[in-house]
Amino acid sequence: MRIPVSKEILKAKEWLHGADHICVVGHESPDGDAVGSVLGMTWALRTIGKKVSSSLPDDVPANFSFLPGSEDITSDIPLDADMLVSVDSADLNRLGVLVEKLAAPIDINIDHHISNSRFAIINLVDSETAATAEYLVGLLSLLGLSMNDKVATCLLTGLVTDTLGFRTSSTRSETLSAAHQLMQYDVSLHDIYHRTLHRRSYEATKLWGQALGNVCFEDGLVWTQVTLEGKADIGYTARGDADVVSQLTAIEGTEVAVVFVERVNSEVKISWRSLNGIDVADVARSFGGGGHQAAAGASIYGTNLERAQDVVLDRTREAMHNYRIQLTS
Amino acid sequence: MRIPVSKEILKAKEWLHGADHICVVGHESPDGDAVGSVLGMTWALRTIGKKVSSSLPDDVPANFSFLPGSEDITSDIPLDADMLVSVDSADLNRLGVLVEKLAAPIDINIDHHISNSRFAIINLVDSETAATAEYLVGLLSLLGLSMNDKVATCLLTGLVTDTLGFRTSSTRSETLSAAHQLMQYDVSLHDIYHRTLHRRSYEATKLWGQALGNVCFEDGLVWTQVTLEGKADIGYTARGDADVVSQLTAIEGTEVAVVFVERVNSEVKISWRSLNGIDVADVARSFGGGGHQAAAGASIYGTNLERAQDVVLDRTREAMHNYRIQLTS
Numbered sequence: 001m002r003i004p005v006s007k008e009i010l011k012a013k014e015w016l017h018g019a020d021h022i023c024v025v026g027h028e029s030p031d032g033d034a035v036g037s038v039l040g041m042t043w044a045l046r047t048i049g050k051k052v053s054s055s056l057p058d059d060v061p062a063n064f065s066f067l068p069g070s071e072d073i074t075s076d077i078p079l080d081a082d083m084l085v086s087v088d089s090a091d092l093n094r095l096g097v098l099v100e101k102l103a104a105p106i107d108i109n110i111d112h113h114i115s116n117s118r119f120a121i122i123n124l125v126d127s128e129t130a131a132t133a134e135y136l137v138g139l140l141s142l143l144g145l146s147m148n149d150k151v152a153t154c155l156l157t158g159l160v161t162d163t164l165g166f167r168t169s170s171t172r173s174e175t176l177s178a179a180h181q182l183m184q185y186d187v188s189l190h191d192i193y194h195r196t197l198h199r200r201s202y203e204a205t206k207l208w209g210q211a212l213g214n215v216c217f218e219d220g221l222v223w224t225q226v227t228l229e230g231k232a233d234i235g236y237t238a239r240g241d242a243d244v245v246s247q248l249t250a251i252e253g254t255e256v257a258v259v260f261v262e263r264v265n266s267e268v269k270i271s272w273r274s275l276n277g278i279d280v281a282d283v284a285r286s287f288g289g290g291g292h293q294a295a296a297g298a299s300i301y302g303t304n305l306e307r308a309q310d311v312v313l314d315r316t317r318e319a320m321h322n323y324r325i326q327l328t329s
Numbered sequence: 330m331r332i333p334v335s336k337e338i339l340k341a342k343e344w345l346h347g348a349d350h351i352c353v354v355g356h357e358s359p360d361g362d363a364v365g366s367v368l369g370m371t372w373a374l375r376t377i378g379k380k381v382s383s384s385l386p387d388d389v390p391a392n393f394s395f396l397p398g399s400e401d402i403t404s405d406i407p408l409d410a411d412m413l414v415s416v417d418s419a420d421l422n423r424l425g426v427l428v429e430k431l432a433a434p435i436d437i438n439i440d441h442h443i444s445n446s447r448f449a450i451i452n453l454v455d456s457e458t459a460a461t462a463e464y465l466v467g468l469l470s471l472l473g474l475s476m477n478d479k480v481a482t483c484l485l486t487g488l489v490t491d492t493l494g495f496r497t498s499s500t501r502s503e504t505l506s507a508a509h510q511l512m513q514y515d516v517s518l519h520d521i522y523h524r525t526l527h528r529r530s531y532e533a534t535k536l537w538g539q540a541l542g543n544v545c546f547e548d549g550l551v552w553t554q555v556t557l558e559g560k561a562d563i564g565y566t567a568r569g570d571a572d573v574v575s576q577l578t579a580i581e582g583t584e585v586a587v588v589f590v591e592r593v594n595s596e597v598k599i600s601w602r603s604l605n606g607i608d609v610a611d612v613a614r615s616f617g618g619g620g621h622q623a624a625a626g627a628s629i630y631g632t633n634l635e636r637a638q639d640v641v642l643d644r645t646r647e648a649m650h651n652y653r654i655q656l657t658s
Binding site: 165168174177179184190194209247250252 | 495503528581
């Protein structure tokens with residue numbers, strides 16, 4: 001991928017090379033692109049002999065602990081850091097607890113989100129790239145930084161996870177080219193894939209069994225539920241649905257998929273996915289939730305699973321019905 | 330990928346350009362690489378104005394029917410074809426019912442299997458490539474053939490399916506480069522991925538629910554079963570296990586995964602997968618089956634599911650035990 005050299009990029013290069021101690025920061029609830037880009041940038045800056053620290057507001061999820069340098073990530077901003085670089089954060093608030101610890105503005109903001117608020121002094125944002133890691137593959141040499149096995153492992157992890165293994169519609173020809181460049185180094189795509197996307201806990205697998213065994217299909221609408229009793233039976237303790245909702249979208253003929261997750265204190269968490277043009281965020285908003293056209297969520301409190309399901313499915317059917325009428329009119 | 334120009338390649342180029350009617354053939358039980366390579370080669374040969382027919386011994390599976398030209402594939406060898414090109418077949422016998430219809434030897438054999446028996450007059454085999462489709466990406470220009478949107482769609486399908494979405498250990502840096510080249514054309518990786526790897530029938534999803542709900546885990550050994558009663562309950566009529574076995578290999582800590590599929594007439598079909606060095610083909614052979622070190626299968630007849638399971642799990646545990654002793658000694 002050829003990135004045009006801009007004044008901002010040249011200024012960022014000058015600043016990075018002039019700094020003594022650089023701190024690279026990423027966003028809360030870090031995903032693979034956050035951890036991979038923070039660590040990839042950290043190792044790349046070390047190739048020019050800089051002292052570099054890596055900071056994330058939350059713990060590194062266990063499936064990314066294989067990344068070199070992950071054990072040195074803290075939730076502190078070192079007092080002697082004279083340069084702050086944010087990667088993969090669309091907004092300053094996404095830095096969570098790190099925000100209060102900032103003694104100065106962020107110097108350089110490197111990101112791929114279209115919604116990036118350009119919160120730093122120098123803002124390098126390329127919303128065409130599928131992952132911040134993809135952007136960094138092209139950017140590093142322009143910043144006078146080198147690639148090596150460690151940088152490549154971290155960036156390939158960001159790239160693979162943010163594209164769900166090159167599966168998302170954001171995956172472009174250039175994304176594959178970036179992956180090709182990273183694989184020139186001593187990295188195992190197979191291993192990264194297995195550790196971050198394929199591997200599942202025994203409990204999550206049993207949860208899939210329950211949820212997929214109870215799946216219902218009706219005229220393009222697919223749904224299932226995860227109950228408190230079911231979770232207790234199999235000893236599943238995580239809050240999420242273990243990605244059951246994307247398994248539902250794999251079912252032939254699915255237009256809208258809905259998962260109901262029963263939680264303590266009469267909370268029912270609902271996740272929608274839309275595979276055609278139906279705006280599920282609009283449905284989610286009618287229950288106080290939100291999201292995007294194709295993926296949305298909401299929580300209903302003070303009800304039980306069955307009642308929540310009836311109301312939500314009715315509202316969703318109505319939205320699907322209206323959408324179809326709109327299409328044919 | 331740079332392929333060295335060999336005498337065989339030059340001869341193949343001369344033959345293809347001199348032919349009038351070329352028939353491209355592929356193997357029985359065609360997978361994505363078989364269908365994709367047959368059709369990719371068909372469309373590529375049409376770029377030099379040749380009359381081209383495509384033949385497969387078995388029907389094209391429904392998930393590949395979106396490929397351009399799939400509706401014209403027959404299980405006949407046209408009588409006026411003066412050149413036969415086999416793609417993705419390791420052996421002549423893999424051509425199934427087409428073998429009896431051959432009036433002449435196969436002229437050109439293009440394949441990536443290491444076990445290829447070099448059954449044609451000209452044999453172009455590259456066992457380093459992850460898919461025959463990957464090999465064809467590099468080979469086409471050397472054969473004087475052009476790429477276009479149709480060729481690219483067919484070959485990208487072969488590449489994506491044979492690597493399970495770039496997930497297999499056979500996926501190399503050059504594989505990603507080939508995918509990058511194909512994505513220069515009007516193709517949708519996202520769409521191919523969804524149609525061939527992600528999408529599942531409602532019945533197969535319910536089957537996953539049953540099988541994953543009943544999964545057992547014991548010291549690195551993971552197993553489950555698909556029963557006749559269960560299949561009848563959900564109306565699942567296919568013979569296979571809907572890829573349940575690879576879902577088991579995703580479970581953390583799995584060394585060996587086994588799936589038992591109950592079939593009519595007291596047949597129990599067993600599939601093994603090994604994630605460490607245990608040779609499951611060796612275990613399968615002791616039940617009259619076979620396969621590779623990492624993936625094997627066998628059928629036991631005249632027994633019931635429970636008894637088959639007891640015997641097979643005991644033999645598998647024994648193999649795992651011996652393997653561990655061997656490792657520590």
